Amino acid sequence: MRFDILTLFPAMFQGPLTESILKRAQQAGKIAIHLHDIRQWATDRHRTADDTPYGGGAGMVMKAEPLAAAIRAVRAADEQAGPTILLTPDGELFNQSIARELAALPRLILVCGHYEGIDERVRATLIDRELSIGDYVLTGGELAAMVVVDAVARLVPGVIDSESIVEESHSDFLLEYPHYTRPAVWEGLSVPPVLLSGHHGEIARWRRAERLRRTLARRPDLLARAAAAGVLTKADLALLAGWGW
Numbered sequence: 641m642r643f644d645i646l647t648l649f650p651a652m653f654q655g656p657l658t659e660s661i662l663k664r665a666q667q668a669g670k671i672a673i674h675l676h677d678i679r680q681w682a683t684d685r686h687r688t689a690d691d692t693p694y695g696g697g698a699g700m701v702m703k704a705e706p707l708a709a710a711i712r713a714v715r716a717a718d719e720q721a722g723p724t725i726l727l728t729p730d731g732e733l734f735n736q737s738i739a740r741e742l743a744a745l746p747r748l749i750l751v752c753g754h755y756e757g758i759d760e761r762v763r764a765t766l767i768d769r770e771l772s773i774g775d776y777v778l779t780g781g782e783l784a785a786m787v788v789v790d791a792v793a794r795l796v797p798g799v800i801d802s803e804s805i806v807e808e809s810h811s812d813f814l815l816e817y818p819h820y821t822r823p824a825v826w827e828g829l830s831v832p833p834v835l836l837s838g839h840h841g842e843i844a845r846w847r848r849a850e851r852l853r854r855t856l857a858r859r860p861d862l863l864a865r866a867a868a869a870g871v872l873t874k875a876d877l878a879l880l881a882g883w884g885w
């Protein structure tokens with residue numbers, strides 16, 4: 641899967657996209673991440689990528705020409721097609737099901753806005769989709785882009801073992817079960833005995849019950865979505881009924 645990121649601050653991406661799992665995934669050729677400095681397409685002498693807003697008001701707006709030239713050049717750089725997505729607080733709320741949808745695509749082009757925003761005429765003609773990672777405003781779209789790349793890239797086959805994806809948070813609307821590792825007793829705290837029993841069926845049942853219990857306690861809204869999506873079994877529903885759900 642190919643990710644193209646258009647930004648005024650490419651250096652911001654050193655770290656999250658150059659370490660650990662995403663670094664290994666790039667080295668293994670599972671994903672490719674290309675950073676593009678929008679300023680490269682600002683052709684005037686001062687290479688300005690932003691200007692003052694029509695109608696007055698504080699702040700600056702990202703100019704249409706450089707951004708449009710950048711998007712068109714990046715699109716042309718690879719015959720693989722993919723949506724051009726703007727990261728903005730006004731966008732559709734990003735979640736795990738959108739991450740799964742995007743992970744099935746061959747390419748994503750992510751546009752990181754800055755300042756007060758980007759010229760609306762670019763949004764109207766060249767942006768296919770707008771995504772928000774949450775209801776808060778950041779200084780730029782870069783952190784939001786890193787979040788989207790991380791959440792999507794890890795779902796690309798071969799990036800992490802598919803086993804751990806199945807049981808993780810939000811994979812079927814439910815939160816994760818608790819995790820333990822050695823030592824068996826730490827500061828007087830032990831591990832639930834079922835996990836040391838070797839009874840894989842009982843362990844699976846205990847883990848499922850823990851996922852349900854935690855989701856009921858912390859995110860009842862997700863439980864309702866799980867029920868609506870039909871991912872709760874009869875055994876799940878019986879347990880939940882026992883807890884008063």
Ligand SMILES: NC[C@H]1CCC[C@@H](CNc2ccc(C(N)=O)cn2)C1
Pocket residue numbers: 727728729752753754755756757758771772773774775776777778779780781782784
């Ligand atoms: N009008 C402010 C707005 C104009 C366009 C550029 C953004 C960059 N900042 C962002 C981007 C995304 C998010 C998010 N929640 O995904 C938050 N903040 C700021």
